[in-house]
Amino acid sequence: MGTVGGGTFNVLQRNAAEIARRAGRGIEVAQIAARHVNPTCDLGSTPVTDDVFAVVNNPEIDIIVELIGGSGVAKEVVLQAIANGKHVVTANKALIAVHGNEIFQAAVEKGVMVAFEASVAGGIPIIKALREGLAANQIDWVAGIINGTGNFILTEMREKGRTFEDVLAEAQALGYAEADPTFDVEGIDAAHKLTILASIAFGIPLQFDRAYTEGITRLTTADVNYAEAFGYRIKHLGIARRTEKGAELRVHPTLIPAHRLLANVNGVMNAVMVNGDAVGSTLYYGAGAGAEPTASAVVADIIDVVRTLTTDPNNRVPHLAFQADLLSDLPVLPVEQVETAYYLRLQAQDRPGVLAKVATILSERGINIESIIQKEVEEQDGLVPIILLTHRVLEQHMNDAIAALEALDDIAGPVMRIRVEQLN
Amino acid sequence: MGTVGGGTFNVLQRNAAEIARRAGRGIEVAQIAARHVNPTCDLGSTPVTDDVFAVVNNPEIDIIVELIGGSGVAKEVVLQAIANGKHVVTANKALIAVHGNEIFQAAVEKGVMVAFEASVAGGIPIIKALREGLAANQIDWVAGIINGTGNFILTEMREKGRTFEDVLAEAQALGYAEADPTFDVEGIDAAHKLTILASIAFGIPLQFDRAYTEGITRLTTADVNYAEAFGYRIKHLGIARRTEKGAELRVHPTLIPAHRLLANVNGVMNAVMVNGDAVGSTLYYGAGAGAEPTASAVVADIIDVVRTLTTDPNNRVPHLAFQADLLSDLPVLPVEQVETAYYLRLQAQDRPGVLAKVATILSERGINIESIIQKEVEEQDGLVPIILLTHRVLEQHMNDAIAALEALDDIAGPVMRIRVEQLN
Numbered sequence: 001m002g003t004v005g006g007g008t009f010n011v012l013q014r015n016a017a018e019i020a021r022r023a024g025r026g027i028e029v030a031q032i033a034a035r036h037v038n039p040t041c042d043l044g045s046t047p048v049t050d051d052v053f054a055v056v057n058n059p060e061i062d063i064i065v066e067l068i069g070g071s072g073v074a075k076e077v078v079l080q081a082i083a084n085g086k087h088v089v090t091a092n093k094a095l096i097a098v099h100g101n102e103i104f105q106a107a108v109e110k111g112v113m114v115a116f117e118a119s120v121a122g123g124i125p126i127i128k129a130l131r132e133g134l135a136a137n138q139i140d141w142v143a144g145i146i147n148g149t150g151n152f153i154l155t156e157m158r159e160k161g162r163t164f165e166d167v168l169a170e171a172q173a174l175g176y177a178e179a180d181p182t183f184d185v186e187g188i189d190a191a192h193k194l195t196i197l198a199s200i201a202f203g204i205p206l207q208f209d210r211a212y213t214e215g216i217t218r219l220t221t222a223d224v225n226y227a228e229a230f231g232y233r234i235k236h237l238g239i240a241r242r243t244e245k246g247a248e249l250r251v252h253p254t255l256i257p258a259h260r261l262l263a264n265v266n267g268v269m270n271a272v273m274v275n276g277d278a279v280g281s282t283l284y285y286g287a288g289a290g291a292e293p294t295a296s297a298v299v300a301d302i303i304d305v306v307r308t309l310t311t312d313p314n315n316r317v318p319h320l321a322f323q324a325d326l327l328s329d330l331p332v333l334p335v336e337q338v339e340t341a342y343y344l345r346l347q348a349q350d351r352p353g354v355l356a357k358v359a360t361i362l363s364e365r366g367i368n369i370e371s372i373i374q375k376e377v378e379e380q381d382g383l384v385p386i387i388l389l390t391h392r393v394l395e396q397h398m399n400d401a402i403a404a405l406e407a408l409d410d411i412a413g414p415v416m417r418i419r420v421e422q423l424n
Numbered sequence: 425m426g427t428v429g430g431g432t433f434n435v436l437q438r439n440a441a442e443i444a445r446r447a448g449r450g451i452e453v454a455q456i457a458a459r460h461v462n463p464t465c466d467l468g469s470t471p472v473t474d475d476v477f478a479v480v481n482n483p484e485i486d487i488i489v490e491l492i493g494g495s496g497v498a499k500e501v502v503l504q505a506i507a508n509g510k511h512v513v514t515a516n517k518a519l520i521a522v523h524g525n526e527i528f529q530a531a532v533e534k535g536v537m538v539a540f541e542a543s544v545a546g547g548i549p550i551i552k553a554l555r556e557g558l559a560a561n562q563i564d565w566v567a568g569i570i571n572g573t574g575n576f577i578l579t580e581m582r583e584k585g586r587t588f589e590d591v592l593a594e595a596q597a598l599g600y601a602e603a604d605p606t607f608d609v610e611g612i613d614a615a616h617k618l619t620i621l622a623s624i625a626f627g628i629p630l631q632f633d634r635a636y637t638e639g640i641t642r643l644t645t646a647d648v649n650y651a652e653a654f655g656y657r658i659k660h661l662g663i664a665r666r667t668e669k670g671a672e673l674r675v676h677p678t679l680i681p682a683h684r685l686l687a688n689v690n691g692v693m694n695a696v697m698v699n700g701d702a703v704g705s706t707l708y709y710g711a712g713a714g715a716e717p718t719a720s721a722v723v724a725d726i727i728d729v730v731r732t733l734t735t736d737p738n739n740r741v742p743h744l745a746f747q748a749d750l751l752s753d754l755p756v757l758p759v760e761q762v763e764t765a766y767y768l769r770l771q772a773q774d775r776p777g778v779l780a781k782v783a784t785i786l787s788e789r790g791i792n793i794e795s796i797i798q799k800e801v802e803e804q805d806g807l808v809p810i811i812l813l814t815h816r817v818l819e820q821h822m823n824d825a826i827a828a829l830e831a832l833d834d835i836a837g838p839v840m841r842i843r844v845e846q847l848n
Contacts, residue, residue, distance in 0.1 A: 011560050011702045021627060021750045022559050024738060117557075123703035125557025133541075133549025135446050136435050136723030203445060261709060264688055271707075278435045279547035279710060279720035283695075285685060286706035296703035299560030307739050314448060315731050326445040 004091055004118070005067040006038030007291030008298045013042070015299075023303045031055045040291075056080045063305055065298060066090040075099055078114070082106045087309075089301040091118035091294055097192035097208040100199075104319040111313040115301035120193040121146050121270040123293030124286040125300065130200045130274060131321040137276025139201035141241040143254075143423055144272035145265050146193040148288045149177045149184035150216055150236040155266040158224050158233065164217060176268060186215035187236065187251035194238030197272070198249050202242050202330060203322035207249070210332035214252035223345060223416060226387045227255050229373060230343075233263040234418065246331040248338050255343050255389075255420040261285075262423060273423060281424070336396040341370070341420035344390065346405060347383040347412045354410040358386065361404045365397045383412055389420060428515055428542070429491040430462030431715030432722045437466070439723075447727045455479045464715075480504045487729055489722060490514040499523055502538070506530045511733075513725040515542035515718055521616035524623075524630040528743040535737040539725035544617040545570050545694040547717030548710040549724065554624045554698060555745040561700025563625035565665040567678075567847055568696035569689050570617040572712045573601045573608035574640055574660040578677075579690040582648050582657065588641060600692060610639035611660065611675035618662030621696070622673050626666050626754060627746035631673070634756035638676035647769060647840060650811045651679050653797060654767070657687040658842065670755040672762050679767050679813075679844040685709075686847060697847060705848070760820040765794070765844035768814065770829060771807040771836045778834040782810065785828045789821045807836055813844060 001009070012019065012029060020026045033052040037043060049055065056064055056077055064081035066088060068074040074095050081088050082103070090096065096103070096116050107114045117127045121144065130139070145151050149171055156167040168185065171177035183189045191211040199206050216236050227234050232255040241248040256263050261283050265271040270288025275281050287293035308316055318324055348354045355374065362369060368391040375385050390398075402415045425433070436443065436453060444450045457476040461467060473479065480488055480501055488505035490512060492498040498519050505512050506527070514520065520527070520540050531538045541551045545568065554563070569575050573595055580591040592609065595601035607613040615635040623630050640660050651658050656679040665672040680687050685707050689695040694712025699705050711717035732740055742748055772778045779798065786793060792815040799809050814822075826839045 007702070015560060015562055015701070018562050018627075019560060021746045022742070024742070024747050124706060125553050128552060128557045129549050129708075132728065133552045133724055134720065135727045136439060136443065136720045138439055138442050203442075259688075261685055261688060264683075264685060276720065277439070278431070278716040278723075280717055282548060282708070282710035284553075284706070284708055287704050292702040293704055296558065296560045296700065299702075300557055303559045304556065307741065308735070310739055311732070311735050315734055317731065318446070318448070322445045323448050 001032060001034035001036065001038045001041070002067065003291045004294045004298065005034070006040045007295035008065065008067065009038070009041045011292060011295040011299050019299065019303065023306050025306065027302060027306060030061050031058055052077055053080065057084060061086060062309065063087045063089060063302060065302065066092060067298070068092070069094070071095050071098055078103055079106060082110050082112055082114070085110055085112060087112045087305045088114045089298055089305060090114065090116050091298055092116070093119040093189070093192040093196065097195040097206055100196070100206040104324065107319065108324050113305050113308065113316060114319060115305055116196070117301045118294050118297035120196050121272055122286065122288040122290065123296040124270060124272065124284045124288065125297065126197070126272045126284050127200060129284055130197065131317055134274060134276050134279060134282070135321070137278045139242065140275045140277060141239065142197050142201050142272060142274050143237050143239045143262065143421065144194070144197065145235055145262065145270050146238050146272065146288060147184050147190040147236060148268035148270060149181065150190070151265065151270070152176055152268045153185070154216065154234060154236060157219070157221055158228070161221055163221060164219060185217055187213040190236065190238045190251045194240055194249060194251055197238070198240035198247060200321040201240060201274070202247055203320065203326070203328045204247060204330050205327055207332050210249060212250040212252070212335040216253050218416070219253055222385070223418065226345065226373060227343065228258070230255070230371060230389055231258050232256060232420070233258050235263065237421070239421065242330070243333070245337065246333040249332050250335060250338060253418050255418055256423055260423055336394070336399065338395045339392050340395070341392045342390045342398055343418040343420055344388050345416040346386045348386050349410045349412065350382060350384045351410060355386065357408060357410060358405060362390065362401055365401045367391070367393045367397065367401055425456060425458035425460065425462045425465070426491065427715045428718045428722065429458070430464045431719035432489065432491065433462070433465045435716060435719040435723050443723065443727065447730050449730065451726060451730060454485050455482055476501055477504065480510070481508060485510060486733065487511045487513060487726060489726065490516060491722070492516070493518070495519050495522055502527055503530060506534050506536055506538070509534055509536060511536045511729045512538045513722055513729060514538065514540050515722055517543040517613070517616040517620065521619040521630055521632040524620070528748065531743065532748050537729050537732065537740060538743060539729055540620070541725045542718050542721035544620050545696055546710065546712040546714065547720040548694060548696065548708045548712065549721065550621070550696045550708050551624060553708055554621065555741055558698060558700050558703060558706070559745070561702045563666065564699045564701060565663065566621050566625050566696060566698050567661050567663045567686065567845065568618070568621065569659055569686065569694050570662050570696065570712060571608055571614040571660060572692035572694060573605065574614070575689065575694070576600055576692045577609070578640065578658060578660060581643070581645055582652070585645055587645060588643060609641055611637040614660065614662045614675045618664055618673060618675055621662070622664035622671060624745040625664060625698070626671055627744065627750070627752045628671060628754050629751055631756050634673060636674040636676070636759040640677050642840070643677055646809070647842065650769065650797060651767065652682070654679070654795060654813055655682050656680060656844070657682050659687065661845070663845065666754070667757070669761060670757040673756050674759060674762060677842050679842055680847055684847055760818070760823065762819045763816050764819070765816045766814045766822055767842040767844055768812050769840035770810045772810050773834045773836065774806060774808045775834060779810065781832060781834060782829060786814065786825055789825045791815070791817045791821065791825055
């Protein structure tokens, strides 16, 4: 009964009348398992136990709401609830992304539902939109800001010229970021959510271990400003794209055109773009975390489950949008097989001919330069930054090019590389 | 079988495999009623008739898809289909907004569904989001750009400094606007859609005749530019808000802060903001019209209906989100009872003391000025524009104030008044 558990209880209590008018019946919290009662909640006579399996094995209960998090006891709880023939609602992205295939198979065998809207982008009903609202479409790609902490950091860096480290420390003080920020800033949390979105979009099994994940820790305010000069903004995106060769599944900093709505999603807010062959581009925006926004999704799932308690299981919306026995074996591509455009920042010695060498290395690998900024003023260390945008190229060719660039005597230190997406 | 009918047929054909993998069964177009076959469609062996009631009375058919439009034969078709025990999917906003209460009552009595996602904002699954995705919330307000033609005109006026008349003529030439543009530019089309959104948001019967509707025909490029100077943009919004006194239901030009996502929705695109007590602000963006975006919503509805064909009717999602016998009698407020902030533009004689008289008239009615622009340079007609933003005030007090301002000898012509919303 932590943040989301407390929020869920409070929303169910406060909006009980509204919810009953919608669902056609009341929804009662029959029992709570918690180590500590959430101090924001007035539990009244609701029974509380510290034994989570007392709830899971309670024969009076129809739906188990798992808000523990992680893959330890949460996984046991979910699998035992399914084994007991109970429906499950969960906000647990790590559990679904890593163990979802196993969990959904168990649920299908028992004829119960596992609902997980709250696991991606908090209160935004993005799973419902993808799985039902856009069910007529072949989904071509999904691109989202699906980690609020990372977006808060990037927004502050851009708007106030602050460094990554400075903003991260503030985010930790404000409670946006965990003491160990790895899951947020290295993109692991976003990769969990992207894994779920990609499966629902393309009808493929959950494959978290195939997702490419790159964090935002190496971004500098200089990169943020150069991106701006090119008419772009840097966002930490989760991107899933269907190509003829396979599915791309990647989380990394990305330059996107400054005029796109997604580029204007700031602070801790989340947003997901979905492109379908019939509908074109759509976008879904809202709070990606927090007690009540997440509770909004949890309670919506509870209402959905309540509505379909008596439905023939074969007529329900499948967990991953597609019938469980009709998932596709479309492979997830290694990142070397992904094609994108690139932003490159090089630190060059201020000598004649450097730019020609750089251009030659790129051109020999079929990489076309779209635009370039070469700073006229030498910096303190005697190095001149060269910043360029390329056309689209396979990642493996860009890796070759960067290795060749870094081997030049004229180039100091590593080449900064950020992928670029037009999202059109 | 016009634009949307053709799009629906083509999406069902092209994505038949994808749709069957989702729905768990195939969906077949059994018969088409059309005066003319849509030339974009390859009908194969699908039977076509010019008698729409031959389809409606065909005992082999489970679902009638009504894409005729208007309230004439379309209404007969829908009511006859219901009487025949068939489910209905429609994109007809005028029919639902004006005759929805009657249609839904008939559907409830026969235990069939009438699905109408495509009637609001084209391909954006906004009805599903409001009715299911946000079902845990008390919805506080909805505000949307729900007419693409109007938004195209306002976007061109702002970005290119063009006049309303000039852009309208282009929109007509491009086919965005009808030869008679009244429904679009006077806000009637938007009011149909807003009426539907408000009913679903607040659980009230459809009351199109109570919606306040004001068009964009009087907006000048001067207003667009002054709004920009204050940090705002002008959008033609449909706004529904729940207050303690009743529900607001209004379509009018509106100044909104330029940094809001909604202010950055340009061209023919649509977007709807929804604010709920648990989730906070959310936004849904996409194409609001066009053959395939609208077909995306029609086909999603067909899939939804197919999934629940065998469901107990009492467990289905209610047409207006709330159980039909539990709709609220919350009154729709007359616009005089609406409270908003205002943008006012006056043409004043260039004499001392005019501003003091204006300020006195406002202050006597409890209207506080938030900011003001008085042009220093006299215009050709010897008049000086005074532009001001007020704090929030009841519309009836503003009406009084404007009458008093227009009665001043120092003020020439009518006062331009545009409502202002912060959307926070």
